[in-house]
Amino acid sequence: xxxxxxxxxxxxxxxxxxxxxxxxxxxxxxxxxxxxxxxxxxxxxxxxxxxxxxxxxxxxxxxxxxxxxxxxxxxxxxxxxxxxxxxxxxxxxxxxxxxxxxxxxxxxxxxxxxxxxxxxxxxxxxxxxxxxxxxxxxxxxxxxxxxxxxxxxxxxxxxxxxxxxxxxxxxxxxxxxxxxxxxxxxxxxxxxxxxxxxxxxxxxxxxxxxxxxxxxxxxxxxxxxxxxxxxxxxxxxxxxxxxxxxxxxxxxxxxxxxxxxxxxxxxxxxxxxxxxxxxxxx
Amino acid sequence: xxxxxxxxxxxxxxxxxxxxxxxxxxxxxxxxxxxxxxxxxxxxxxxxxxxxxxxxxxxxxxxxxxxxxxxxxxxxxxxxxxxxxxxxxxxxxxxxxxxxxxxxxxxxxxxxxxxxxxxxxxxxxxxxxxxxxxxxxxxxxxxxxxxxxxxxxxxxxxxxxxxxxxxxxxxxxxxxxxxxxxxxxxxxxxxxxxxxxxxxxxxxxxxxxxxxxxxxxxxxxxxxxxxxxxxxxxxxxxxxxxxxxxxxxxxxxxxxxxxxxxxxxxxxxxxxxxxxxxxxxxxxxxxxxxxxxxxxxxxxxxxxxxx
Ligand SMILES: Cc1ncc(C[n+]2csc(CCOP(=O)(O)OP(=O)(O)O)c2C)c(N)n1
Numbered sequence: 365x366x367x368x369x370x371x372x373x374x375x376x377x378x379x380x381x382x383x384x385x386x387x388x389x390x391x392x393x394x395x396x397x398x399x400x401x402x403x404x405x406x407x408x409x410x411x412x413x414x415x416x417x418x419x420x421x422x423x424x425x426x427x428x429x430x431x432x433x434x435x436x437x438x439x440x441x442x443x444x445x446x447x448x449x450x451x452x453x454x455x456x457x458x459x460x461x462x463x464x465x466x467x468x469x470x471x472x473x474x475x476x477x478x479x480x481x482x483x484x485x486x487x488x489x490x491x492x493x494x495x496x497x498x499x500x501x502x503x504x505x506x507x508x509x510x511x512x513x514x515x516x517x518x519x520x521x522x523x524x525x526x527x528x529x530x531x532x533x534x535x536x537x538x539x540x541x542x543x544x545x546x547x548x549x550x551x552x553x554x555x556x557x558x559x560x561x562x563x564x565x566x567x568x569x570x571x572x573x574x575x576x577x578x579x580x581x582x583x584x585x586x587x588x589x590x591x592x593x594x595x596x597x598x599x600x601x602x603x604x605x606x607x608x609x610x611x612x613x614x615x616x617x618x619x620x621x622x623x624x625x626x627x628x629x630x631x632x633x634x635x636x637x638x639x640x641x642x643x644x645x646x
Numbered sequence: 647x648x649x650x651x652x653x654x655x656x657x658x659x660x661x662x663x664x665x666x667x668x669x670x671x672x673x674x675x676x677x678x679x680x681x682x683x684x685x686x687x688x689x690x691x692x693x694x695x696x697x698x699x700x701x702x703x704x705x706x707x708x709x710x711x712x713x714x715x716x717x718x719x720x721x722x723x724x725x726x727x728x729x730x731x732x733x734x735x736x737x738x739x740x741x742x743x744x745x746x747x748x749x750x751x752x753x754x755x756x757x758x759x760x761x762x763x764x765x766x767x768x769x770x771x772x773x774x775x776x777x778x779x780x781x782x783x784x785x786x787x788x789x790x791x792x793x794x795x796x797x798x799x800x801x802x803x804x805x806x807x808x809x810x811x812x813x814x815x816x817x818x819x820x821x822x823x824x825x826x827x828x829x830x831x832x833x834x835x836x837x838x839x840x841x842x843x844x845x846x847x848x849x850x851x852x853x854x855x856x857x858x859x860x861x862x863x864x865x866x867x868x869x870x871x872x873x874x875x876x877x878x879x880x881x882x883x884x885x886x887x888x889x890x891x892x893x894x895x896x897x898x899x900x901x902x903x904x905x906x907x908x909x910x911x912x913x914x915x916x917x918x919x920x921x922x923x924x925x926x927x928x929x930x931x932x933x934x935x936x937x938x939x940x941x942x943x944x945x946x947x948x949x950x951x952x953x
Binding site: 401442465466467468469470471472473474475476477478479481488489490491492493522523525526527554555556557562563627628 | 669671672673674690691692693694696697719720724753754755756757758923925926927928929932
């Protein structure tokens with residue numbers, strides 16, 4: 365068994381994580397403005413989960429992005445690529461300046477995470493419902509090879525519409541993939557309508573529990589709570605863990621919060637300034 | 647193209663109470679008019695395309711005329727089994743409408759590109775494959791699809807493409823290609839959203855003294871065999887043009903026809919996308935330039951082939 369050493373005891377530094385989350389949101393807003401790209405609200409919605417994962421939980425080394433023992437993080441809701449690209453750049457996987465090439469001709473940063481192109485991106489996502497099956501495969505590969513890394517998959521609530529998610533959920537439970545953790549960014553919006561008016565997700569925690577997962581509801585903007593729950597994987601339940609993270613789409617900027625126009629809209633220069641003020645950034 | 651689709655669909659919904667619209671959680675506000683008029687015949691099926699296609703087939707088996715719509719890869723490859731078995735095997739009159747075909751959504755990356763869909767769908771028995779060349783062809787194709795009793799696949803670009811036809815096409819027929827510009831030296835057979843590039847290529851060729859006919863070959867299956875016979879007998883060079891893989895697409899279908907019909911091509915060129923994912927960031931114009939699919943690049947290649 366190749367055992368990765370993890371510091372599970374460390375308490376999250378709440379103030380530092382909060383500051384980091386604000387910085388991440390600022391970067392995402394800048395990128396969306398510059399590229400006039402869609403999915404800003406989707407990216408802001410999961411910024412706290414990304415921060416908890418990358419700045420507290422994941423056992424990763426940006427200088428060694430293919431370390432076999434690294435924890436795997438899959439942004440299954442690939443349309444929030446801006447959040448992933450900004451995170452990876454801030455962590456040092458590639459130069460921060462490369463974020464300026466987001467959506468530019470000839471670059472590596474298209475609107476969804478690419479395959480085999482950018483260090484730190486574990487899987488190409490963008491077609492919803494692929495991340496968890498891939499994650500189950502990664503976790504089983506670890507089990508077979510005797511590597512104890514963990515696999516985190518961040519899913520959107522709309523993504524829970526896909527049958528493939530539930531096929532993987534049953535598979536993971538049967539295989540007792542206790543190293544797998546799903547975080548559902550439950551912001552109650554999809555692309556064109558309210559989630560529960562599209563397909564009935566509720567009661568979402570109960571569904572995951574009924575599918576054999578150790579499922580918990582959590583405040584998806586409480587970085588400390590997210591960090592602790594994710595760091596605790598595997599948590600001794602013997603089951604894969606689902607964190608149903610209650611979130612607000614567009615979180616962090618008052619005039620974007622819970623306004624689904626920002627699923628497609630990109631901010632003007634003026635709106636960027638306003639957002640930065642609200643986030644306490646200059 | 648997508649606005650023309652939504653508008654024509656609304657009209658068809660008004661005329662025919664069997665028309666039902668199924669969308670895979672895309673097209674924000676696009677179907678507001680349809681929803682307004684026919685709230686009980688619009689369904690946002692969510693991000694669950696396999697289910698959407700099965701539901702559409704079930705409706706079609708029971709007298710309705712469902713239209714299933716979302717982004718190309720998700721309404722084709724994501725639910726291919728449902729298309730093959732539920733729709734085509736049952737000959738259920740489902741109209742599948744795809745937006746963002748080829749590299750129309752280039753900037754969204756390979757998960758959203760669709761350069762294999764013609765290949766997959768045309769190999770399924772009972773399926774009709776239509777790739778409209780502009781907004782008016784979209785309207786014609788949708789109307790024609792609704793007037794017959796079998797599965798149809800309509801492959802659209804996005805929005806804001808140049809409009810080629812002057813107005814509604816009164817005699818749009820499935821399987822009947824439309825001559826856009828007449829010529830005498832070479833014949834450009836274009837399918838789908840490449841039509842404006844084909845026209846540009848013809849204009850570049852004209853500048854070099856080469857007279858090019860431009861044909862919107864909107865139906866890839868069934869092929870307009872009369873048009874193909876004419877083209878290969880009249881012109882010294884025939885080219886197929888598509889934003890789709892050279893494997894299994896329109897050019898491949900014409901190649902198969904050439905062999906099977908024992909037709910001798912004088913010169914035959916195929917323009918399409920290579921056997922590779924287009925991984926670079928960038929919009930459609932950029933992707934076409936990199937892949938040699940712009941009008942001027944097509945013209946240059948033809949000039950080279952003729953010299
Ligand atoms: C398989 C698939 N179908 C459709 C889409 C188009 N699409 C992109 S985002 C989205 C839904 C967005 O809502 P949600 O998944 O809840 O994520 P949010 O942005 O609200 O976090 C859809 C339908 C897709 N990317 N993949």
